Amino acid sequence: MKGIRQLADHLDISIGTVSRALNGKADVNPQTRKRVLEAAEKLGYVANQSGRSLRKGSTGVIGFMMQTGPEITGQGDTFFMSVFDGVQTVLARHDLDLVALLCSSSEDPDAYLQRTVARGFADAIILSATRRNDARFELLERHKIPFISLGRSLTDVGQPWIDLDFEGMAEAAMERFILAGHKDIGVIWPHGDLNLGYLFIERCRSILAANGIRLREENVFRAKPSEAGGYAVAKEIAARPSRPSAIALVNETLVTGLYKGLEDAGIQPGRDIAIVGRHSPHTQFLSPSLTGFSLSLHELGIALAETLLSVMPAYRQSYGDLRRRIWPMVMIEGGSG
Amino acid sequence: MKGIRQLADHLDISIGTVSRALNGKADVNPQTRKRVLEAAEKLGYVANQSGRSLRKGSTGVIGFMMQTGPEITGQGDTFFMSVFDGVQTVLARHDLDLVALLCSSSEDPDAYLQRTVARGFADAIILSATRRNDARFELLERHKIPFISLGRSLTDVGQPWIDLDFEGMAEAAMERFILAGHKDIGVIWPHGDLNLGYLFIERCRSILAANGIRLREENVFRAKPSEAGGYAVAKEIAARPSRPSAIALVNETLVTGLYKGLEDAGIQPGRDIAIVGRHSPHTQFLSPSLTGFSLSLHELGIALAETLLSVMPAYRQSYGDLRRRIWPMVMIEGGSG
DNA sequence: ATAGTTTCCGTAAACGTTTACGGTCGTTGC
DNA sequence: GCAACGACCGTAAACGTTTACGGAAACTAT
Numbered sequence: 001m002k003g004i005r006q007l008a009d010h011l012d013i014s015i016g017t018v019s020r021a022l023n024g025k026a027d028v029n030p031q032t033r034k035r036v037l038e039a040a041e042k043l044g045y046v047a048n049q050s051g052r053s054l055r056k057g058s059t060g061v062i063g064f065m066m067q068t069g070p071e072i073t074g075q076g077d078t079f080f081m082s083v084f085d086g087v088q089t090v091l092a093r094h095d096l097d098l099v100a101l102l103c104s105s106s107e108d109p110d111a112y113l114q115r116t117v118a119r120g121f122a123d124a125i126i127l128s129a130t131r132r133n134d135a136r137f138e139l140l141e142r143h144k145i146p147f148i149s150l151g152r153s154l155t156d157v158g159q160p161w162i163d164l165d166f167e168g169m170a171e172a173a174m175e176r177f178i179l180a181g182h183k184d185i186g187v188i189w190p191h192g193d194l195n196l197g198y199l200f201i202e203r204c205r206s207i208l209a210a211n212g213i214r215l216r217e218e219n220v221f222r223a224k225p226s227e228a229g230g231y232a233v234a235k236e237i238a239a240r241p242s243r244p245s246a247i248a249l250v251n252e253t254l255v256t257g258l259y260k261g262l263e264d265a266g267i268q269p270g271r272d273i274a275i276v277g278r279h280s281p282h283t284q285f286l287s288p289s290l291t292g293f294s295l296s297l298h299e300l301g302i303a304l305a306e307t308l309l310s311v312m313p314a315y316r317q318s319y320g321d322l323r324r325r326i327w328p329m330v331m332i333e334g335g336s337g
Numbered sequence: 338m339k340g341i342r343q344l345a346d347h348l349d350i351s352i353g354t355v356s357r358a359l360n361g362k363a364d365v366n367p368q369t370r371k372r373v374l375e376a377a378e379k380l381g382y383v384a385n386q387s388g389r390s391l392r393k394g395s396t397g398v399i400g401f402m403m404q405t406g407p408e409i410t411g412q413g414d415t416f417f418m419s420v421f422d423g424v425q426t427v428l429a430r431h432d433l434d435l436v437a438l439l440c441s442s443s444e445d446p447d448a449y450l451q452r453t454v455a456r457g458f459a460d461a462i463i464l465s466a467t468r469r470n471d472a473r474f475e476l477l478e479r480h481k482i483p484f485i486s487l488g489r490s491l492t493d494v495g496q497p498w499i500d501l502d503f504e505g506m507a508e509a510a511m512e513r514f515i516l517a518g519h520k521d522i523g524v525i526w527p528h529g530d531l532n533l534g535y536l537f538i539e540r541c542r543s544i545l546a547a548n549g550i551r552l553r554e555e556n557v558f559r560a561k562p563s564e565a566g567g568y569a570v571a572k573e574i575a576a577r578p579s580r581p582s583a584i585a586l587v588n589e590t591l592v593t594g595l596y597k598g599l600e601d602a603g604i605q606p607g608r609d610i611a612i613v614g615r616h617s618p619h620t621q622f623l624s625p626s627l628t629g630f631s632l633s634l635h636e637l638g639i640a641l642a643e644t645l646l647s648v649m650p651a652y653r654q655s656y657g658d659l660r661r662r663i664w665p666m667v668m669i670e671g672g673s674g
Numbered sequence: 675a676t677a678g679t680t681t682c683c684g685t686a687a688a689c690g691t692t693t694a695c696g697g698t699c700g701t702t703g704c
Numbered sequence: 705g706c707a708a709c710g711a712c713c714g715t716a717a718a719c720g721t722t723t724a725c726g727g728a729a730a731c732t733a734t
Contacts, residue, residue, distance in 0.1 A: 051690030052690075052692075054692095
């Protein structure tokens with residue numbers, strides 16, 4: 001089945017009527033509509049995307065931009081797959097499709113985004129891996145394409161965002177450490193320019209300061225957001241003449257490597273060093289069990305989708321004024337700290 | 338910058354010339370081409386995707402279909418992100434973009450694919466999570482859209498594929514077990530209808546049979562491809578009056594849960610039960626270290642891209658006749674079996 | 675100087691839709 | 705019996721590109 005032309009010829013009616021029938025417009029005889037629908041189904045006709053979006057000016061696809069490569073910046077990828085699933089449950093109700101816009105690790109994210117939005121590929125976009133200063137925000141604002149971000153940035157063009165409560169996490173972790181009597185506290189700061197790292201570190205620093213404790217610079221460990229990164233930090237800690245008695249981290253992939261590295265050095269998590277981190281499917285079987293923060297990724301996805309729709313003119317009225325949300329996480333107590 | 342029309346008016350030349358200049362056609366004055374290119378750059382003009390692909394009949398995008406949801410079917414975690422990165426290094430050379438076509442776990446994969454290909458969304462498609470019998474193959478064949486698959490299927494329409502060497506893995510694992518004197522051997526078969534499970538199990542069975550050992554049915558454990566799935570298998574094993582002395586598995590996400598579950602039951606991997614599995618970033622810090630199979634995901638991605646291009650008419654001549662490949666994995670000896 | 679050739683550029687058609695507009699026919703209201 | 709109206713459908717323009725075609729210069733060869 002080539003196009004609407006063939007379908008119309010086959011039914012011996014005009015393409016206008018066929019189009020109207022297919023799109024559920026009002027002024028078409030119920031009976032002819034039925035004929036059209038059945039024929040389309042039988043012949044497997046689906047409207048060509050290019051023609052349709054050329055005419056309508058919209059594509060019906062929502063893009064979720066993410067970076068590829070062996071090190072997922074900031075999150076693991078079961079993370080995204082679960083979030084996507086939540087996003088789609090909402091989008092499907094509006095006949096919108098979600099695709100992942102994959103930016104190669106060897107390409108500049110800003111240039112990539114520039115290219116794909118100028119091409120008119122997606123009607124709206126969800127950004128992830130937001131950086132401290134993120135030029136993508138201004139780019140999308142300039143192009144007037146609706147978007148939201150998973151994560152805040154210092155760059156602010158007024159768009160809504162949802163961000164995990166890294167600051168609340170920092171507070172809870174630090175207070176827990178302080179209450180337990182720790183004086184020498186360390187923090188792992190994932191490599192890269194992701195804003196979440198800054199948010200976390202700065203809040204840790206201020207909470208400690210408020211309690212008369214100084215976060216010493218040598219206790220701020222930079223690490224790649226991967227198992228190997230966590231392992232490297234453990235080695236570094238082990239090599240210190242004096243090591244922190246507690247450590248907090250924000251990236252869920254680091255923690256397994258960290259555990260292993262510490263154990264290899266004879267340092268037992270929970271006994272010799274307290275650890276507070278993030279939960280993921282990979283952390284559930286650590287021993288001692290991890291004290292960490294957890295959230296429902298599916299629900300996060302739903303919230304992202306709803307927030308995005310709230311900034312899309314065509315859907316704005318159905319969804320209220322969802323602006324910015326700090327997404328809460330719950331702490332699950334374990335034996336690690 | 339709206340369209341080519343505005344750009345042409347701004348330069349005071351015709352849109353035809355602008356288009357030719359932009360697309361690197363021969364008959365355009367080098368000087369005007371320079372002018373056009375510079376103006377396009379300055380004004381941020383990029384050709385509209387819908388108009389372009391409507392006219393050309395091709396979109397310049399390659400789709401990689403995958404399922405979303407908390408359980409990545411068949412592969413874990415950073416697997417796909419690394420593969421994508423490899424794919425993109427090749428595609429970028431041809432100005433092709435890769436997007437992930439995300440099929441929600443609540444949607445039928447066949448229907449999803451039907452919809453997206455009929456819409457003319459992508460020029461070519463890479464399929465993953467291939468099932469034992471996979472109707473998607475016939476669908477794409479019928480629509481005459483170039484595609485390959487990561488994984489074989491009983492359904493065969495002649496398209497190229499690349500598949501990990503699960504059978505070689507089965508052979509190596511079984512022979513290793515046999516050589517070590519194991520008589521009671523178990524296998525973990527991931528849930529679902531993925532073909533790789535069948536390939537693995539059947540080859541295990543035949544190798545054992547050739548050595549006079551019968552794979553007992555109660556030693557074939559079905560498990561979800563997740564950490565929790567591995568843990569559940571361990572519990573099941575532990576509950577047995579007599580348990581297998583060796584176990585092989587094909588999914589890399591299972592193994593951490595399996596380790597943990599066994600240890601919780603006082604069964605030590607490597608000492609009380611031999612384990613052979615798959616390597617991934619998450620398995621690198623297990624102790625005892627895993628005896629498992631490993632591969633370069635980046636190179637796999639490159640191979641996938643080249644194979645796909647070899648079935649696309651526009652690129653066929655640049656890439657030879659890449660047909661079907663069993664992708665080798667290397668075994669890394671560890672302490673687990 | 676003329677014919678032939680090359681270089682460059684403009685014109686217009688085509689790709690597959692959607693939709694504003696207008697037209698036909700039958701029905702209703704007076 | 706006529707006007708007004710509603711229900712339905714066909715026509716054609718428009719969306720932003722690419723590209724086949726032809727034509728106007730400028731250049732070359734005779």
